[in-house]
Amino acid sequence: MSYRIDPQFIAEQNARAHQQLQSDYEALAGVLSRRGCDIEALTGQAQAFAVALPSWGVGTGGTRFARFPGQGEPRNVFDKIDDCGTIHQLTRVTPGVSLHFPWDRTTDARALREAATQHGLHFDAVNSNTFQDAAGQAHSYKFGSLTALDPEVRAQAVAHNIDCIELGHALGSKGLTVWIGDGANFPGQSNLRGALERYLESMRAIYAALPADWLVYIEHKLFEPAFYATTIADWGTSFACATELGPKAKCLVDLGHHAPNTNIEMIVARLAQFGKLGGFHFNDSKYGDDDLDSGSINPFQLFLVFNELRDAAQRDGQAFRPAYMLDQSHNVTDPIESLMTSAVEVQRAYLQAALVDTQALSHHQKNNDALMAAQTLKQAFRTDVSAILAMARYRSGGAIDPVALYRASAYRDHKREERPVVAGRSSSGIV
Numbered sequence: 001m002s003y004r005i006d007p008q009f010i011a012e013q014n015a016r017a018h019q020q021l022q023s024d025y026e027a028l029a030g031v032l033s034r035r036g037c038d039i040e041a042l043t044g045q046a047q048a049f050a051v052a053l054p055s056w057g058v059g060t061g062g063t064r065f066a067r068f069p070g071q072g073e074p075r076n077v078f079d080k081i082d083d084c085g086t087i088h089q090l091t092r093v094t095p096g097v098s099l100h101f102p103w104d105r106t107t108d109a110r111a112l113r114e115a116a117t118q119h120g121l122h123f124d125a126v127n128s129n130t131f132q133d134a135a136g137q138a139h140s141y142k143f144g145s146l147t148a149l150d151p152e153v154r155a156q157a158v159a160h161n162i163d164c165i166e167l168g169h170a171l172g173s174k175g176l177t178v179w180i181g182d183g184a185n186f187p188g189q190s191n192l193r194g195a196l197e198r199y200l201e202s203m204r205a206i207y208a209a210l211p212a213d214w215l216v217y218i219e220h221k222l223f224e225p226a227f228y229a230t231t232i233a234d235w236g237t238s239f240a241c242a243t244e245l246g247p248k249a250k251c252l253v254d255l256g257h258h259a260p261n262t263n264i265e266m267i268v269a270r271l272a273q274f275g276k277l278g279g280f281h282f283n284d285s286k287y288g289d290d291d292l293d294s295g296s297i298n299p300f301q302l303f304l305v306f307n308e309l310r311d312a313a314q315r316d317g318q319a320f321r322p323a324y325m326l327d328q329s330h331n332v333t334d335p336i337e338s339l340m341t342s343a344v345e346v347q348r349a350y351l352q353a354a355l356v357d358t359q360a361l362s363h364h365q366k367n368n369d370a371l372m373a374a375q376t377l378k379q380a381f382r383t384d385v386s387a388i389l390a391m392a393r394y395r396s397g398g399a400i401d402p403v404a405l406y407r408a409s410a411y412r413d414h415k416r417e418e419r420p421v422v423a424g425r426s427s428s429g430i431v
């Protein structure tokens with residue numbers, strides 16, 4: 001029997017912390033009331049927020065040089081669902097799981113869907129993989145997949161994506177994320193225009209296979225493994241391709257897939273303005289595509305992204321519904337702890353953006369008062385909303401302090417006993 005944290009244990013741990021939380025919550029309520037903000041409404045917003053988990057994120061990641069697996073890592077997709085269920089049990093903010101094929105491929109979609117339902121989970125967008133060669137495939141992607149010169153390689157990559165759609169449909173997913181590593185490492189290696197033409201040809205075949213209520217998310221990445229010229233390297237190329245393909249094609253923004261100091265919040269505003277912002281892969285970055293824990297390096301940037309999302313939601317209403325997902329690599333931390341803290345940090349930025357005094361901001365902008373406009377944003381960003389987030393978890397049946405409760409439960413020790421190490425196998429699928 002797979003170990004799960006007992007709800008009674010959660011209730012007991014919460015009881016010890018509730019009095020202090022209530023005191024902090026009431027104090028914050030007074031601060032916000034003086035600003036004209038209703039803490040109860042904000043708590044409801046926090047409870048309604050959700051961000052999906054990456055199935056591969058519950059396993060230890062790695063670098064180009066090595067991977068150091070942790071104890072009790074998931075051995076298969078069902079183990080991953082158990083870990084994702086535990087994260088949602090404690091945070092109450094991660095009801096979706098994004099699967100990656102072929103890493104998470106199963107021959108029993110019904111059993112996998114039932115396992116997810118038992119944890120209160122559903123399946124978010126599925127991800128294809130043509131940046132690695134899978135065991136037994138006929139053709140290699142060494143020189144490209146959807147852009148490969150060999151039409152048989154392209155056909156294989158297209159077929160894989162369509163297979164992902166069919167499996168995702170059986171699991172209840174509504175979207176496909178496509179990222180390719182195609183490109184060139186040397187000048188002259190590839191005809192740059194021809195590569196994009198072949199990409200669009202391949203994507204049209206994938207697009208045609210989408211169910212009526214599905215979206216396809218085009219993910220761009222500045223570099224790696226194509227260090228000279230990546231075919232889908234920036235938001236402009238992603239936008240152009242999504243526009244060319246049609247209304248079911250959207251752009252996906254990964255916070256780490258940009259050059260250092262790029263104004264990501266402006267990219268978010270542009271894509272939202274033209275109706276092509278499909279969703280996010282949340283992580284953080286110091287140098288490049290670092291896949292660090294969300295909010296660990298630049299929480300202000302994360303807040304500014306959500307400020308633009310707030311603006312877009314106010315302008316477009318229910319029509320604006322981007323998909324939110326974490327996408328990180330955990331090399332030196334317990335992946336469950338990192339994913340819990342990251343989910344809370346994303347939720348924090350969302351709530352801080354909801355605190356922006358939009359009337360004051362608009363007034364300062366109209367009067368060209370740059371300093372006060374910036375200070376209006378800073379006031380919301382500086383507000384510690386931890387008590388609201390904790391109360392939202394408490395009222396939803398989660399943990400007031402997810403990491404402390406997780407450690408007290410000895411969940412990882414239980415999983416170490418249940419999941420003996422299998423030599424030479426990576427549970428995460430990455431490195």
